[in-house]
Amino acid sequence: MANQAHENHHEPHVLPLPVYYGIFGALLGLTILTYAVSFVGLPESLALGVAMLVASTKAALVAGVFMHLIWDEKLNILVLAVSVLAMLLFFGVTLMDEMSRGLILPEEGTLFKQNEDAALKEAANPPPAEPGAAQAGGKGAKLKAAAGSGEGSAAAPAAAAAPAAGSGEGSAAAPAAGSGSGSR
Amino acid sequence: MSATTIDHSPSHAAGEHGHHDNYLVAKKGISSWIWTVDHKRLGIMYLAAVILFFIVGGLAAIAVRTELMNPTKDIMDADAYNRMFTLHGAVMVFLVIIPSIPASLGNFVLPLMLGAKDVAFPKLNLASFWVYVLGAAFFIATLVTGGVDTGWTFYTPYSIKTSSSATIALLGAFILGFSSIFTGINFLVTIHKMRAPGLTWDRLPLFVWALYATALMQVLATPVLAITLGLLVLERTIHIGIFDPVYGGDPVLFQHFFWFYSHPAVYIMIVPGFGMISELITVHSRKGIFGYKPIAISSVAIAFIGFLVWGHHLFVSSQSALAGSIFSFLTFAVAVPTAIKVFSWIATLYKGSIQYTTPMVYALSFLFLFSIGGLTGLFLGSLSVDVHLTDTYFVIAHFHYVMMGGTIIAFIGGVHHWWHKFTGKNYNEKIGVIAAIIIFVGFNVTFFTQFIFGSQGMPRRYWSYLEQYHTGHMISTYGSYLLAVGLFLALFNLLASLRNKGVAPERWRGVSLEWETATPPIEHNFESIPVVTAGPYDFPEVRAARTGNGH
Amino acid sequence: MSSATNAHDDAHGQAHHKFHQHHFLTMAQQASSAKFGMWLFLGQEVLFFSGLFMAYFVFRALYPETWLHSAEYLSKTMGGINTVVLLYSSLTMALAVRSAQLSDKKGLIINLIQTIVCAFIFMVVKYFEYSAKFDHGFLPGALYHGHEFIPGRPELFFTVYFTMTGLHGIHVVAGIGVLFWILKRAIRGDFDSTYYIPVENVGLYWHLVDLVWIFLFPLLYLVR
Amino acid sequence: MKTPLLADGSAATFWLPEAASTFAADHDYLYYLIFWISTFFFVVMMGAMAYFMVKYRRRKQGEATSDIHGNTKLEIAWSVLPTLILGVFFVLGFRGFIDTLTPPANTLNINVTAQQWAWSFTYPNGGNDSILVVPVGKPVKLTMSSVDVLHSFFVPAFRAKRDVVPGRYTVLWFQSDKLGEYDVLCTEYCGTSHSLMMSKVKVVSQEEYDAHLKGLTGCQDGQSLAECGGVAFKRNGCNSCHSVDGSKLVGPSLKGVYGTEQPIVGGPAVIADEQYIRESVMNPMAKIVAGYPAAMPAYAGRINEEQMGALVEYIRSIK
Incomplete structure (x- = not known):
């Protein structure tokens, strides 16, 4: 028959109380564990892996028992x-x-360094009528004090060998880009 | 799938003489329509809305083609043109093609085909319709506020910077997404839980299989579109920067987000068309489908692989070569199940009893047009050839062959196929066939030309163009006028039939469950729940062949 | 092959239930459909949130220094408190469903109230966290005007932070709404062991809100 | 690979435009391969359909049909055969694609800047031009970026296309062994004048190329400063938004603008003097003329002092 729904689900499937408290206890324990691990100072990728592993375990407990999925x-x-x-x-x-944009050509994987594209930012500022936008230029300039607005956005990255009109300014900006993190 | 018994259904299921009123007159007054939870009335309301927006989008298309008659300004300037082609694309995709077959025909027919009294969640169905209307209202509002000029794809960062009213259109598409999700959830639950006794998975009409695959994609892909458009609205209002290079965001990331929905959406648009064609070909050639299982399974296979090919829209967009290659490979992989379907439909005609009814003419023209659409997809799936062809009129022609030559033609065929079931009226068959032929000719004149000047390098979304493309554009524009004539003729033919009195006799009779109830169906679909004992295409003619006593 | 039986009045002899909808054959079919529908809705929610998680991973990969330094300005303590609050509310919600299954009206009401109180506590803590970010100018995108130096693109980190926690917060608020609705019905005495599917579905929704937070907490607050 | 289906490997055909780059032949080969295989299958399929349509048309209501449900051998055949053919298409397409993405060593490097709605090419000696001039028979590598929205650099005759993305660099290379002048089109929608964002690529002899390069930096001997500015005006694409005859384009016309008072959005009117013009070019967002969109990109870092002076002189000269 097409409908199993006719047959099952006659009486509710009730779990004993200790199961709920036990799962809650386990969830608390895992939370404390992941919180504690965050102070150990693991390398980034390992920390991410451990945190995701713990979170997935917690999720499985919630989905399996609290959401009744195991018996569903x-x-x-x-x-x-x-x-x-x-x-x-x-x-x-x-x-x-x-992650693989620069596989063949390194410059294709390069985002503009934040300080190099200050001119781009200036140019692309939305019209002043837009709320919030009016402040953007000012505080952007204040925060990134290292940025000179003159650097050409057309300048090629250091990786690209092509000389450009603005290449002088472009390379001047390059050291400042150390703080930025444009590339992958 | 074949059943041994010829006792197809209990005789009392066809309640021609029942004391129940048909769904059209069971309740009276406007509010009985506005607040109806009857899937049949909702299907009819969707149908009306879809046809209305098809006219809006079609007029926009005519305006676009007229402007392109000559390389210079004909009827509008560049800004108006950009708004016009965006209107055409957005209305056709979001308001017409996506709801066309599932929400209108599917809504009406699905519970009937399953032998159910309604969809699983009738109120959700009603909500879905009004959410659709709300979303459509936002789209219409953009017309008043000056239009949108981003193209229906809303590529960043142009869509962030444009001063046109893109925010309203984005909200509209965001809302429409939820309408689509609700319909998808409703259909999946209905198909899983509400099949009549005896209606096993291998006895489902292929239309139901197609709706199942579609609903799966609607539920899994549409939420990604919703979050994408939501982020884009924030991008436009408070500049959150995720897609904006000014704040370190990545505009190409938007394309990943967008096509993760919109490529499955292409299948959301075409897979119901596949289902529709399976019904048309079998009923009008009185033959069981050739290869039921491959067709049913390939619908679901297409739905799954369809999630893995979105990057073929990004071959030249600075996507990595590795990703591009993988996407190209998977794109070819999705071509195989599609080819199997087309072969099976053609094989179904073998030893059939083919009648040239209006729906059948649409089905045959679907096979012709969709084959061209599918084969030209091979050019675009090949990495190096795509580099030259992408973003040219070749792509425009390709997806019109698939979306219009495929989905819309199947949709029009389906409307003719079930028109009698919906309304109890018969349209003029001769005019119907003539309209179908005019549409077929007009369509090919309009869009086949575009393959040629597209290959020659004519880019899409151009308001003016180089002189060498002039002849092609002119032919294409004249073709579009012919196409429009055919479409209006088909529409008038259908509407004219509504003036006939009484219930007309049925002209073709399928054997899936929707044919077992009264015409038009009674409010609760069936006098009593039918019990199914045979497959969906077990026509008397087939049974006669099996038992060898055909006259 | 089965013969043609009339399934119309074939409802296993069950009495007609008050909340039985006419287009379902049995209460069991109705409950099973409703629950399947809810799971599909949750599946769609997973994909809905996935867009923001995607943004998190992409920008974390593009601006690793930013992520390492920006997370310093989020309070692990506040995030931890909220985690415990949500986990506890998940427990009470599960117990509420259990009470409904046992036709224990009083237990149902008490557990629902506890869940709602937890949701409010969560939002209050969130309010304090948000106002701290506002005071320091740690705002998304163009609104960012933090004075402390953070390398890379801190505005993107806070965009991701605010959109993720914001969308989650919207779900918590919506959850409070449906919890009140279910509480009202519980007080009215709608639910017992024969009909508790609305409680169960609201419970599923609430657990999903918890599930999302289980991933948000380590990603945003802990991994530096 | 030569293309046997073309009479001449490079002339325009019914389907494809003239082929003028080294990898165009490979592209056209695959294009025609897919074309003919598709045509073959299409004819077979439609032939079968037409045959069935005639042979099995309904002659009598209720005539017996057939109880065929499938044919396993046939179904396997028509699954496997397309898979193999598609595999060939993939491999050929992949090889061609990698070729177009991998520039050889020793390329001539030119930087491309796209903006609404003009192309600007920066040559190795720092000169700017609005058209691309390249020496014949030499691989050229374009490093492209956009200052505003997405654009796409497309030369139909080279079968070469690549999006130009703000905030990132994209690279496109080609080599043309055929002297001539070819169209450059923008194929990613970029706003109002998307369809007018065209340019030319001229393939010239090495000597002509060298001479052209020399003429790009600064002013020529015997040229007035205003004339020199006029050339710079065109080369930097200024004319795509600013007319010199009083007609209104995207930006204000520059006819007779020098020395007049200009209304400014959200501020007092200013006199269009040399200082104002310099600021408008280098940092256009500082003062927007009322009634026009804030659409102009900044030219700071892209125009040298000599050109700037010449531009001011040119604008002063438009009466």
């Missing part, structure tokens, strides 16, 4: 699995692109 229809588990899979594909492929 298989279909509902499938829904969650498919949506998480779609999300991971989205992350994976987009990140793969962002």
